[in-house]
Amino acid sequence: MSYVKPSDLVTSLVDAGEAKIFMSTRDTLLRAYMAGALLTLAAAFAVSMSVQTGSPLIGALLFPVGFIMLYLLGYDLLTGVFVLAPLAWLDRRPGVTGRGVLRNWGLVFLGNFGGALTVAVLMSIVFTYGFSTEPDAVGVALGHIGEGRTLGYAEHGAAGMLTLFVRGVLCNWMVSTGVVGAMVAKDVPGKAIAMWMPIMLFFAMGFEHSVVNMFLFPTGLMLGGQFTVMDYLVWNEIPTVLGNLVGGLTFTGLVLYATHGRTGPRRGTVAPAVPPTAADGPLDETREQLV
Numbered sequence: 001m002s003y004v005k006p007s008d009l010v011t012s013l014v015d016a017g018e019a020k021i022f023m024s025t026r027d028t029l030l031r032a033y034m035a036g037a038l039l040t041l042a043a044a045f046a047v048s049m050s051v052q053t054g055s056p057l058i059g060a061l062l063f064p065v066g067f068i069m070l071y072l073l074g075y076d077l078l079t080g081v082f083v084l085a086p087l088a089w090l091d092r093r094p095g096v097t098g099r100g101v102l103r104n105w106g107l108v109f110l111g112n113f114g115g116a117l118t119v120a121v122l123m124s125i126v127f128t129y130g131f132s133t134e135p136d137a138v139g140v141a142l143g144h145i146g147e148g149r150t151l152g153y154a155e156h157g158a159a160g161m162l163t164l165f166v167r168g169v170l171c172n173w174m175v176s177t178g179v180v181g182a183m184v185a186k187d188v189p190g191k192a193i194a195m196w197m198p199i200m201l202f203f204a205m206g207f208e209h210s211v212v213n214m215f216l217f218p219t220g221l222m223l224g225g226q227f228t229v230m231d232y233l234v235w236n237e238i239p240t241v242l243g244n245l246v247g248g249l250t251f252t253g254l255v256l257y258a259t260h261g262r263t264g265p266r267r268g269t270v271a272p273a274v275p276p277t278a279a280d281g282p283l284d285e286t287r288e289q290l291v
Contacts, residue, residue: 002186010087010261012183013253017088020081021100025107028076032111033118035075040116040215042066044123046203047145048138060204064178064196071182071195077211078108079172080179082245083253090257109241116214123215124222135223146220149208150231161239164208168243169251171207174198176248180256208240 004012020028042063050059070077085101125131127139135143153160181194202209217225217232 002190004184004186006256006260007263009180009183010256013084013180013256014087014091014093014261016183017081017084017086018093018096020076021085021088021096021104023104028104028107029111029114031075032078032108033115034073035070035077036112036115036211036214037119038070038073038075038115039066039077039211040119041123042069043212043215044119044138044219047141051138051141057204060200063203064199067175067178067199068192068195071179072188072191076108076111077175077179078105078112078241079175079209079211079244079248081105081108082172083176083179083248086249087253087257087261090254091261112211113214116211117218120215120218120222124219127223139219139223142216143220143223143225146217146225146232147227149213150217150227150235154231154235160235164236164239165243167206167208168210168240169247170205171202171209171240172244172246172248173251174202174207175209175244176252179248180252208236208243210237210241210244213237213240 023031042065045066046059046063049062050056071080081104085104088096089098089101124139127135127142153164156163175198177198178195181198182191184194185191213232213236217227217236220227221229221232
């Protein structure tokens with residue numbers, strides 16, 4: 001299995017961030033749209049398997065297939081560009097500006113939301129036979145997820161908001177580690193394994209991912225979940241986006257850049273001793289002083 005050393009990995013991360021900032025609007029939106037669609041289709045798959053088997057762990061084990069597919073195809077998630085784009089700005093790449101970073105984030109957000117919303121509509125049709133019947137068991141479960149992850153936080157007030165934010169931080173710590181994992185290896189099996197582990201962890205732990213939630217909550221609303229769009233925005237999406245930004249950039253991007261991209265000075269070495277002369281005294285005594 002090929003392996004990319006951390007020092008070379010950071011260079012690849014900065015290069016990727018620079019490329020994304022200068023990517024055309026069309027390509028940025030298309031890649032983000034497909035990333036949102038593939039990831040959320042995998043989320044629907046994972047929830048379906050969890051409901052059908054009665055084991056949430058099964059869903060967590062299977063969910064990473066969507067993440068792996070989208071990164072192998074070169075698509076972009078908001079949680080990934082939260083890490084990559086700022087590194088190019090931090091590295092002072094020519095032409096990279098803060099405005100360019102924000103432009104990239106905004107376009108990827110729109111593309112991800114469009115892809116996630118498309119899958120939400122399509123899967124809602126599947127779960128209700130074209131809205132002609134009540135939601136099936138998976139549809140009911142999705143509605144309850146939306147309620148629990150909005151009204152459930154709201155019941156705890158500020159403590160609930162803090163918990164939501166921290167779950168967003170922890171989520172993108174793991175997801176951005178998966179993004180980095182896609183560059184750790186050069187072969188497909190190595191990339192898949194490196195991405196699988198942190199993505200499985202975040203899903204199994206129930207952390208908050210802004211793009212996955214772009215599917216879960218619109219789907220929940222279409223399937224009769226007892227919460228509102230404002231509940232979704234205030235008590236999930238906005239705090240989750242902020243948490244994802246802080247978690248990915250702080251615990252993955254900046255740490256890797258600081259220790260592998262801008263390493264500290266090496267430990268100093270002792271200056272070589274000057275060979276003793278007759279004027280310095282006996283040779284054995286001089287050696288003892290050097291030791």
